[in-house]
Amino acid sequence: MSEMDRRGVEQWFRRRGLPAVVRGLEKNLLVRIVPAVVWLALFDVLYDVLSAIDGDDAFETRLESEAFEVIYTVTLVASIGAPVLGAWLAARWARDRVLHDRGSVSAIVVIATYVLVLPVADHMADGSAVLPTVVEYLAFAVVLLGLTAVGMGSIFGWALRAALRQLRAVGAMTSRAMPLLLLVTTFGFFTTEIWQIAGLVSRGRMWLVISFFAVLGGLFLGSVFVSELRTLTAAAHWPERVSALPEQPFRALMTGAEPADTAPALTRLERANMVLILLLTQMLQALVFGVLVFAVFAILGRLAVPHDAIKSWVGHDPTPGTLFNIQVPAPNELVQVCMFIAGFSALYFVATIVTDAAHRKTYFEPVLEHLEVSLAGRALYLSRFGKQE
Incomplete structure (x- = not known):
């Protein structure tokens, strides 16, 4: 196997967010x-x-x-x-x-x-x-x-590409995850209390609330992913995925090679790498969903909530809205309400990814299949270069 073939295989792992598998420095x-x-x-x-x-x-x-x-x-x-x-x-x-x-x-x-x-x-x-x-x-x-x-660049790059690919599934998000959520949150959107809270809470504290939602979602997903990865590696489904490896760059490694039934156990760094890409991928999907919800309620608020209604709810004239220190064409109170609803919706989406069968099949199982193919490629790669660590 030439040095160029090896580089091609290592780049394949990096593009899949698994730099920990690669033996050698970036x-x-x-x-x-x-x-x-x-x-x-x-x-x-x-x-x-x-x-x-x-x-x-x-x-x-x-x-x-x-x-x-x-x-x-x-x-x-x-x-x-x-x-x-x-x-x-x-x-x-x-x-x-x-x-x-x-x-x-x-x-x-x-x-x-x-x-x-x-x-x-x-x-x-x-x-x-x-x-x-x-x-x-x-x-x-x-x-x-x-x-x-x-290797963090490879990990984040993979997670970002995976999240962007999920933009193709925005239709699935809106047709599966959003209808029930909208039924619940739309009524809350038109209640006085949520607007009063939004008018009193500072932007910094609102970001703390959203960060709290993110931490809760991350802890939940992290515990689930550790268990899923343990099951995935113990079940050894990856030998069945050898045929799914691309001919380029694995042609040289697969020539004359028989799929092994075992492979070196995952190192702690590799295991942490795989859990991290699972976590980042799903959290970025939740972010895409949260942004979508934010946009929906921002548009709804501009169409259905007049200036006088906001003044009546919050007790003062609406203030100019900003987001990341950039002024936006919406009152600050509307931005605050939309931020809270979007953060809650993202947490709801995180919970349903692994608990709802339809959502799991759409958003979670493709990432598990990605890891199974990666484990097959890892076995072939380490069979040739594993002793050169």
């Missing part, structure tokens, strides 16, 4: 962090653009125009989608270059642009000091290098 780190740097750069630029728009004294007046409100809302959505698209394109660019040890010069140019050029652009736009910003961006780049070196 290589070509500068190229590997380019997608994350592109995401940070685009997000910074678009955030500055939005801050400049909503920081204008005439913003509230212009927001009264429906056309401006639509354009601004589209810009807000683009500020989320454009960095993701840019990072995805950068990842496609980096894939072959990582495999063939190329692209270092281009990667240095991209990183240098982020670290050195963007701070100058920020200074010209808002007068911010250049040197502290350079140090901050350089620190981000160093942290990215460190995380990539220990």
Whole structure:
């Protein structure tokens, strides 16, 4: 088996979020962090653009125009989608270059642009000091290098791709998970108490409430996934999955090889890696669902809850809404209510992923099948390179 074949197999594991399986150190780190740097750069630029728009004294007046409100809302959505698209394109660019040890010069140019050029652009736009910003961006780049070196970039990259693939299942989310939830939460949405609480609770405390929901969901999923992984490895279903391995890059390993009935036991690091990708994948799916619920109730609130109703419920005039310090075309009280309902809905989604048979088949079992195929590939890989740890 050639060195290039081995690299191809190791890249296959990294793309599946399993860097702990790979024996040896990460290589070509500068190229590997380019997608994350592109995401940070685009997000910074678009955030500055939005801050400049909503920081204008005439913003509230212009927001009264429906056309401006639509354009601004589209810009807000683009500020989320454009960095993701840019990072995805950068990842496609980096894939072959990582495999063939190329692209270092281009990667240095991209990183240098982020670290050195963007701070100058920020200074010209808002007068911010250049040197502290350079140090901050350089620190981000160093942290990215460190995380990539220990494999966290591969893990998060896999979880993000898996969550994005679940966007195709938004129809399933809305048709299976959302109807019953909407029946319960819509009535709560129009109650005075939830609006009064939203009007009194600060944004920082609301984030603490959502973080509490996230911790509860993470603890629940973590305990379930540890048990599922123990069952998965003990049952040894993975030999049946050898045929599901792609010919490229496993052709050289499968030539003349017989599927083994046993494989080296998972190390603690490998087991933690597999539990982590399960957890991240499902939590990101819950995040997608929560964002969807937030959007539904934000639209419902703009259509069905007039200004006077909010004033009657909270006891004062609605205040301008912000999200991540960006002004949004909705009252702050509506944003707070939607955040709470979205956080609760995400926790509900997490609970149903592993307890409801239909949801488990749609959202959880495909990830278990992913791990079974990965375990088959691990057995073949370690049969050749396991002694070279």
